[in-house]
Amino acid sequence: MHIVVCIKQVPDSAQIRVHPVTNTIMRQGVPAIVNPYDLFALEEALRLKDKFGGKVTMLCMGPPQAEDALKKCISFGADDAVLVTDRSFAGADTLATSYALAAAIRQIGKEQKVDIVFTGKQTIDGDTAQVGPGIAKRLGLQLLTYVSRIADLDLEKDTITVERRAEGGVQVLQTAVPCLITMLEGTNEMRFAPLENMIHAARYPVRKWNKEAAGIEDVTKIGLKGSPTVVSKVFGPTPRAEKALMQSVEDATPRDVSLNVIQKIFTQHPTLERDILAKASV
Amino acid sequence: MSDAEVKKPAARGGRNLELPEHLKAYKGVWVFIEHDRGEAHSVSWELLGEGRKLADTLGVSLSGVIMGGPDEPLDAIAKEAYSFGAEACYIVRDPVLKGYRNEPFTKGMTDLVNKYQPEIVLLGATTMGRDLAGSVATTLATGLTADCTELRIDPATRALAATRPTFGGSLLCTIMTLAYRPQMATVRPRVMRMPDSDTSRSGTVIEDSLGMIETDIVTKLLDFIADENSNKVNLAYADIIVSGGKGLKTPDNFKLIWDLAKVLGAEVGATRPVVQSGWVDAERQVGQTGKTVRPKLYIAAGISGAIQHRVGMEGADVIVAINTDANAPIFDFAHHGIVGNAMQVLPVLTDTFREHIALRSRKAA
Structure with missing residues (x-):
């Protein structure tokens, strides 16, 4: 079984400060972390791997230093990591981001067929929860959002049964693999990384893909150009x-x-x- | 939150920000009416209230979109939608639409948008609305802004100017979709005020078919396990909330919040740092990543008033803030400010409320 887990490196929002006069974000000294919601997706992927065997590939889009976030995931037990990094991805909104990530997942799938794609529920910096559904639509994967529990996975029949958090209750959904799951927070607890894993992770050669390697076919669909939304103003509260x-x-x-x-x-x-x-x- | 003019952003990086000619035909404001087990979600009515204002500014019509099974009360929900300001409802009735599933709902919504071409589509930022909005926006390749706290029409471009907190809730930003249609946005429950209902209003039904059969749909809904409501915290709909922040210093001091809440018959709320420290359960978190509340009275003790918290509670009718720092941002939007140590003020405030209530109850009796 091959699982791809998408993560984002985010500034630790608890430590973000805004300049009181200029209303700009003071980024200096704010540590970058793996988006906390994504760790629930990674842990769930690792549990499936523990049970069924197979491989977990990490995927991240971001600047070169996002490599650190991927290495962190390797230390927890992921097998491989791809960083999609290219200046032309800058300024991407959720539509352009899902286009780039979907292309990279297609490339990863060429090496080994992908059965499940995991993402976190949302990021803590954007808070949109849109990229997961976007990737699923672009790849034609069955979409399972806000999953609180994977009840059953049958790799013979390629079926999966999950519990999904809905308003006022829980939906029990059964669908076919391949699928995309966005994992709800608090549904599992991330394991500890043993020391030997941390050493392995520090030396792990994260694969870095530019837009060509990531299989981007249409450059007008990535970065700022591929983003329909326009940030017209950033301001402090009045x-x-x-x-x-x-x-x-x-x-x-x-x-x-x-x-x-x-x-x-x-x-x-x-x-x-x-x-x-x-x-x-x- | 701000009355400052939204300036039209400059085109950067060869990006087209002009609305192409063929998209100018997109007219009207739509609200996706979410319903479950026969009842519409109140966020849909809150969105109709907001949608009404947008439609009036643009001089266009406001419509609801209702999708569901043939045995669900879709016509009754449409009637309710008219009472909250919709002029028309697009209804798609099909057995495969009973119980939310991404695939048929995405098709239903996408087909309707392509056929009737609305310029704005609003959805509730619920587990259903967010699942659907992300899928529909990707399928239509258009812009979607999540969890908006303010929706306006930009006078210069007639585009939707959607404001939302950004950078983990430390700043606000206004986002527009200029060269694509429809413009999509989600809004969390309770962020917008509930509009008044007028049952004398009526509207038009436009029925459409889905063109999908069960065997087309891969995902099956096996069961729905309803939540037990017995001991659930209903913060979002509480009339009175007493909230505490990290200014209370210790979990022990947080008990002062519970004491005051008990006297007032109030719910207890908290800031994100308090929840992250494990002083109270996550379901009590008020703010951008917690619950949005609209109580009649909100008492905030030891809370500085960061945007992330503010956007979750500034809709309260009366805000009383207690903070040692006279310059804390919370005093910028509270109605009554008490500069002082919450640990010192809270017990006295609790006693004074208790005495006041006792006195008034005796008089009433």
């Missing part, structure tokens, strides 16, 4: 026109401040007081 009514415990006791706030809220919103009283009396 304060409300009306400034908050401020009180400080330096000027009054917490008791007085509390009384003041409660009185103001309830005078301005009498229905709110009724709601609270109704609940309190139950």
